[in-house]
Amino acid sequence: MTDLPTSRIDLKAVLSGSSPTVAMDDHSEGMSYLQSVPRRLVTLYLPLSIIVIVLLFPFYWMGLTAIKPDEQLLDLDKFNPFWTWNPTFKHIHKLLFESYYPHWLWNTMYVAVCATILSIVASVLAAYAIVRLRYRGAQWVGGLIFMSYLVPPSILFIPLATVVFQYGLFDSPLALILTYPTILIPFSTWLLMGYFKTIPFELEECALIDGASRWQILTRIVLPLAIPGLISAFIFCFTLCWNEFIYALTFLQSTQNKTVPVAIVNEFVDGDIYRWGSLMAGALAGSLPLVILYAFFVEHYVSAMTGAVKE
Amino acid sequence: MADIAMQPRMAKAQIREATTWDQLRTNRNWLGFWFMLPAMAFLIFFLAYPLGLGIWISFTDAKIGRPGEFIGVENYEWLWGDSIFWLSVFNTLLYTSVASAIKFAIGLYLALLLNENMPFKAMLRALVLIPFIVPTVLSALAFWWIFDSQFSIISWSLKHLGLITQNINFLGDVTWARICVIFANIWRGVPFVAITLLAGLQTVQPSLYEAATLDGASKWEMFRYITYPLLTPIIAVVMTFSVLFTFTDFQLIWAMTRGGPVNATHLMATLSYQRAIIAGQLGEGAAISSAMIPFLLAAIMVSWFGLQRRKWQQGENND
Secondary structure, three states: OOOOOOOOOOHHHHHHOOOOOOOOOOOOOOOHHHOOHHHHHHHHHHHHHHHHHHHHHHHHHHHHHHHOOHHHHHOOOOOOOOOOOOOOOHHHHHHHHOOOHHHHHHHHHHHHHHHHHHHHHHHHHHHHHHHHHOOOOHHHHHHHHHHHHOOOHHHOHHHHHHHHHHOOOOOOHHHHHHHOHHHHHHHHHHHHHHHHHOOOHHHHHHHHHOOOOHHHHHHHHHHHHOHHHHHHHHHHHHHHHHHOOHHHHHHOOOHHHOOHHHHHHHHOOOOOHHHHHHHHHHHHHHHHHHHHHHHHOHHHHHHHHHHHHHO | OHHHHHHHHHHHHOOOOOOHHHHHHHOHHHHHHHHHHHHHHHHHHHHHHHHHHHHHHOOEOOEOOEOOOEOOOHHHHHHHOOHHHHHHHHHHHHHHHHHHHHHHHHHHHHHHHHOOOOOOHHHHHHHHOHHHHOOHHHHHHHHHHHOOOOOOHHHHHHHHOOOOOOOOOOOOOHHHHHHHHHHHHHHHHHHHHHHHHHHHHOOOOHHHHHHHHHOOOOHHHHHHHHHHHHHHHHHHHHHHHHHHHHHOOOHHHHHHOOOOOOOOOOOHHHHHHHHHHHOOOHHHHHHHHHOOHHHHHHHHHHHHHHHHHHHHHHHHHHO
């Protein structure tokens, strides 16, 4: 599995849409001149816009609910539910100043950053060893790491809960920081292996002849060249951490220690019908950091996603 | 003269023996071991060990706060006769098969659409991926609100269109609840399938389509005999991941229905959480989650053969 001669996908092309096989200065539209405009309207733009609207509607609805006054939320007949003319920041204010929300946001951030850094360090070392040191059995270890990617948290949380309890980590952020890497390491090792393979061997050979140690090669030559891969791995791991739910739900108990996804589900949902506004505001505020991060690094994101599948 | 001839040999003799420390530091295998150590420590302590421990717990009568004793396959026997467990197995299979099939169909369709030339293409692609970025629980909450029994925007719209007279009880009715959670899962999974398949589509040479057009192939024939065969390997991998993560889904269900109404949306993962953590029956919960392993192994086998096929295909292309 590790030695697949991968036809690397040109990521710029995936995002900008130009086919890699067409020369860059060639502005020909391929065979699309064969299609008339009305035909394209029905076969392309119509279905595409329906799908995109369905995909994005929940976010619009989240945002709208977060700024609607309560009476408009619950009275669908007097007000048009799809729009509001008098937005309120009451829900957001309530969220930020009358709940533990900033606390939860901080917890999530803290856990995600620590777990991501730990996993990236471990995976850089592991990926470099598998791809370049090629110690005995490296291929096997690579395969095993891929297998561990396929072990889902849903079958691990029960035994992990007992382990966490034994080590006295229950209800502490450390429990999450130490368990999240099991989800992240397989993925990022696999991704970084792909990146390291693209770095020419000759560079390392030169460095070895000049007397560099393996550690120096890794930090001075390989890592600077693999920065796009590191960014991809970092962002994707961060997102996975932020998204993780079942471990956080099982290992944390006190309200203050919770992460955003768990806290919103457990602390905000309490029969009160007027909670919808702040619930949606919380969901929106919990998603925004990731969406902003994503907006800056779309390319890295896509490369992480497709890379993990391709390599 | 003789001295000069001797000199190199003397210098050679001066090289010191490699000490144990040197070997640990430079030997390929030892170095590999040191580099692997952190990753392996994590994976062994928090993945391999719990995996084994979970199977062991499923053979004990452990409860929260009390280590169990070995009771053989009693937990499994009990589950065998438990109708709720079988209902959850049925739900999981239904959820996985329906959601994966539709995700694949829409994802492939969306990938084909996004592969066309059009304005604002890059932006559209970036937008499509957003549902995948946002934490599942948070988007599930949005769906919870959209599918609210009283204030659902869908019920409202349908009423105003004159299609229904009563609000639909989306999450309170068995069939509707299943449809809703499957819909939410599809909504979240489609972007992943679409973007990865799109990446695969872009490696297909346009000249193949041009040649096919000259030969008089229809659009369907082009898809069936060019696009689909070339995409098969990546489809196999993407769908394995999709099936795997749908099968073990937990958060979407937990945020939207918590397994209700009358256990109609309980998946194996949610049922094991409920039995193990909420009811405290660790042994029984572990048995439920261990029962997922055979299914997962089957999915992994499919992935493996998908990769094999890919290798074979690429070998052929290289000729």
